[in-house]
Amino acid sequence: MKEKFNIITSTCIPLPMENVDTDQIIPARFLKATSREGFGDNLFRDWRYDKDGKPIETFVLNDPTYSGCILVAGKNFGSGSSREHAAWAIADYGFRVVVSSFFADIHKNNELNNFVLPVVVSEGFLAELFNTIGVNPKAEVIVNLPEQTITNRETGHSETFDINPYKKHCLMNGLDDIEFLLSKKNDIEAYEAGRK
Amino acid sequence: MANTLFDKIWDAHVVNLIDGGPTQLYIDRHYCHEVTSPQAFDGLRQRGLKVFRPEKTFCSPDHNIPTLNQDKPISDPVSRNQVETLTRNANEFGVTLYGLGHKKNGIIHVIGPENGLTLPGYTIVCGDSHTSTHGAFGAVAFGIGTSEVEMVLASQCILQPKPKTMRINVNGKLRNGVTAKDIALYIIAKMTTGGATGYFVEYAGETIRNLSMEERMTVCNLSIEMGARGGMIAPDEITFAYCKGREFAPKGEEWEKAVAYWRTLKSDEDAVFDKEINFDAADIEPRITFGTNPGMGMGIGESIPAPDPEDEAGKISYAKSLEYMGFEVGQKLEGHPIDYVFLGSCTNGRIEDFRAFANFVKGKKKADNVTAWLVPGSWMVTDQIKAEGLDKILAEAGFELRQPGCSACLAMNEDKIPSGKLAVSTSNRNFEGRQGPGSRTILAGPLVAAASAITGILTDPRKI
Numbered sequence: 041m042k043e044k045f046n047i048i049t050s051t052c053i054p055l056p057m058e059n060v061d062t063d064q065i066i067p068a069r070f071l072k073a074t075s076r077e078g079f080g081d082n083l084f085r086d087w088r089y090d091k092d093g094k095p096i097e098t099f100v101l102n103d104p105t106y107s108g109c110i111l112v113a114g115k116n117f118g119s120g121s122s123r124e125h126a127a128w129a130i131a132d133y134g135f136r137v138v139v140s141s142f143f144a145d146i147h148k149n150n151e152l153n154n155f156v157l158p159v160v161v162s163e164g165f166l167a168e169l170f171n172t173i174g175v176n177p178k179a180e181v182i183v184n185l186p187e188q189t190i191t192n193r194e195t196g197h198s199e200t201f202d203i204n205p206y207k208k209h210c211l212m213n214g215l216d217d218i219e220f221l222l223s224k225k226n227d228i229e230a231y232e233a234g235r236k
Numbered sequence: 237m238a239n240t241l242f243d244k245i246w247d248a249h250v251v252n253l254i255d256g257g258p259t260q261l262y263i264d265r266h267y268c269h270e271v272t273s274p275q276a277f278d279g280l281r282q283r284g285l286k287v288f289r290p291e292k293t294f295c296s297p298d299h300n301i302p303t304l305n306q307d308k309p310i311s312d313p314v315s316r317n318q319v320e321t322l323t324r325n326a327n328e329f330g331v332t333l334y335g336l337g338h339k340k341n342g343i344i345h346v347i348g349p350e351n352g353l354t355l356p357g358y359t360i361v362c363g364d365s366h367t368s369t370h371g372a373f374g375a376v377a378f379g380i381g382t383s384e385v386e387m388v389l390a391s392q393c394i395l396q397p398k399p400k401t402m403r404i405n406v407n408g409k410l411r412n413g414v415t416a417k418d419i420a421l422y423i424i425a426k427m428t429t430g431g432a433t434g435y436f437v438e439y440a441g442e443t444i445r446n447l448s449m450e451e452r453m454t455v456c457n458l459s460i461e462m463g464a465r466g467g468m469i470a471p472d473e474i475t476f477a478y479c480k481g482r483e484f485a486p487k488g489e490e491w492e493k494a495v496a497y498w499r500t501l502k503s504d505e506d507a508v509f510d511k512e513i514n515f516d517a518a519d520i521e522p523r524i525t526f527g528t529n530p531g532m533g534m535g536i537g538e539s540i541p542a543p544d545p546e547d548e549a550g551k552i553s554y555a556k557s558l559e560y561m562g563f564e565v566g567q568k569l570e571g572h573p574i575d576y577v578f579l580g581s582c583t584n585g586r587i588e589d590f591r592a593f594a595n596f597v598k599g600k601k602k603a604d605n606v607t608a609w610l611v612p613g614s615w616m617v618t619d620q621i622k623a624e625g626l627d628k629i630l631a632e633a634g635f636e637l638r639q640p641g642c643s644a645c646l647a648m649n650e651d652k653i654p655s656g657k658l659a660v661s662t663s664n665r666n667f668e669g670r671q672g673p674g675s676r677t678i679l680a681g682p683l684v685a686a687a688s689a690i691t692g693i694l695t696d697p698r699k700i
Contacts, residue, residue, distance in 0.1 A: 058553040059429050059529050063667040068646040072300065072314040074274035074321050086669050091655070114549055116430035119463060119529070120667060121646075122365040123272065124381035145399070145433055145465050146365060146379055153383035167549070204397065206257025217383070218283065221391040224252060224260060228288075228393055231251045231262055 045211040051108035061120035080132030109136045118147025238504035258395040264358040268295040270322040272363030276386035277325040289392040293331040303638035342614020345369040345582035352482025356471035356498040368459040372452035374471035399465040400510040405441035408517035413698040416451035417681030420458040421523035429531035433463030443517040449478040450588040461530035470502040525679040527557040576659035577608040577689040581645040584662035585613030594626040596686035602634035603692030611643040647672040
């Protein structure tokens with residue numbers, strides 16, 4: 041069972057790049073592990089470290105000004121490869137929420153399946169949030185899953201976000217899809233019998 | 237009610253509709269490779285589960301495997317462990333494995349169709365975004381994450397929100413020297429890298445209908461590069477002729493029954509799509525990319541366009557992308573020196589790609605400044621290359637064939653383009669570092685790759 045999700049209040053780490061693909065989130069050469077753990081060390085590896093493994097100071101994860109468990113990213117986050125290792129890396133690093141105006145489909149599912157909440161906001165809300173964090177890196181955001189709202193505490197602006205009721209129930213109760221599917225074995229067998 | 241091709245197949249596979257939630261969808265065919273499956277098999281082990289329908293899952297290691305000396309142990313111990321883990325898992329859970337050294341081993345998206353495992357009307361998934369390739373047969377095929385791989389292993393089902401539908405029509409006659417890859421790169425550039433996110437795409441129109449099965453696979457393969465959940469093409473006589481006689485395709489009376497059903501798999505005349513887009517084949521030139529996502533592309537003779545001046549946020553990413561590539565707005569790339577050529581991948585690693593490349597370089601010589609990696613998609617492709625004598629034509633022109641695998645497409649094995657080097661690749665992604673840390677990729681079709689390999693500079697194949 042995973043950590044249950046409810047209301048999260050946190051400062052944010054801003055990544056105002058668009059089309060961040062999963063090859064950038066975790067490069068292919070780090071996909072060789074056979075367990076789910078430890079991928080956070082290589083999150084954004086080639087933006088975070090130089091060829092010699094030294095941290096690149098200008099990259100946001102190496103900037104002590106920013107901290108928190110909410111990643112705020114430009115539109116079309118998680119495009120490209122279906123690698124769930126990208127979601128594992130984000131979760132393993134300590135992020136609980138990713139905010140963007142637009143997510144790639146497969147990556148969005150992968151985040152949800154790893155109890156990381158993808159929050160889709162309007163372009164306007166996102167631009168304002170980047171601005172807020174730029175002015176005050178200690179600005180906090182409240183993500184309220186039960187109410188499906190996200191609030192920028194500095195400006196007081198709030199938006200509602202979509203999540204299907206089934207997934208919301210899973211996140212809030214620490215349940216995963218496998219348990220659900222196993223409970224439907226009879227339906228699956230009936231479906232198979234009906235096709236023959 | 238009028239239905240789309242996508243709806244017909246999706247609806248026929250619904251086991252349950254969850255209130256306000258995703259669909260429980262039955263999966264006919266599940267492919268596995270070594271990178272995205274170990275944690276899923278591990279999950280089964282931890283829960284004490286078996287594979288629910290082992291006869292529907294087929295495995296082939298492809299991402300990590302070397303393309304030289306495959307008969308020797310894999311030198312990188314971490315890669316070796318991942319490949320060996322797939323073997324152990326396949327044996328323990330009783331699923332079919334076409335392992336390293338097996339005559340059917342190869343890129344999973346190449347071997348599925350070759351063996352008749354991919355068929356019209358199927359739902360097909362794999363922990364790999366290029367699963368969309370199989371949509372070429374009129375199947376609902378899409379990439380999934382590892383948690384979802386575990387779901388399929390455990391229950392032969394997946395929970396998925398139903399995507400919206402889009403039809404992309406391409407009509408008219410293709411110009412000389414324009415390949416299926418160019419069609420796809422053109423569409424992606426027009427749609428942008430995220431332009432089809434949330435949609436399942438059906439490709440239609442005269443130009444698409446006139447493509448061979450392998451060309452259709454190239455087009456569907458790249459659907460994910462504009463964000464689409466998948467891409468598909470209605471099955472027709474070309475599809476049936478391709479499938480007939482393949483090992484896992486139905487035989488005899490079963491075949492006749494199957495074809496009768498497959499003939500119903502097309503969008504009804506008055507079916508309505510959530511979005512419909514039209515392109516003219518005559519507008520498509522041989523294509524290249526200039527940036528770090530597949531949507532940043534242009535005709536080979538064009539100059540790098542300026543970013544949208546209205547899109548403030550987008551400009552930052554655009555500038556970073558060009559800086560990484562070492563290019564500038566307004567620059568022409570035709571004639572630009574290159575270092576590497578890669579022919580292969582699930583996009584362009586099939587026999588027709590090797591025929592096109594070999595026919596082009598026949599009687600010519602590879603440029604001295606170019607390192608060329610020619611990697612067939614499977615051993616069946618390799619065998620066919622040899623049967624047709626293409627290997628000799630390639631050798632005479634100074635090209636060597638490597639052994640099958642994903643290779644430099646994502647550089648998980650030793651086939652890494654060195655930092656700073658510029659590669660013309662027939663693969664599917666030009667992301668930063670995709671072909672090796674610091675590598676720079678120009679995506680193109682097999683003819684642009686062949687022409688550029690001969691001249692050593694980015695070359696329009698029509699000018700040779």
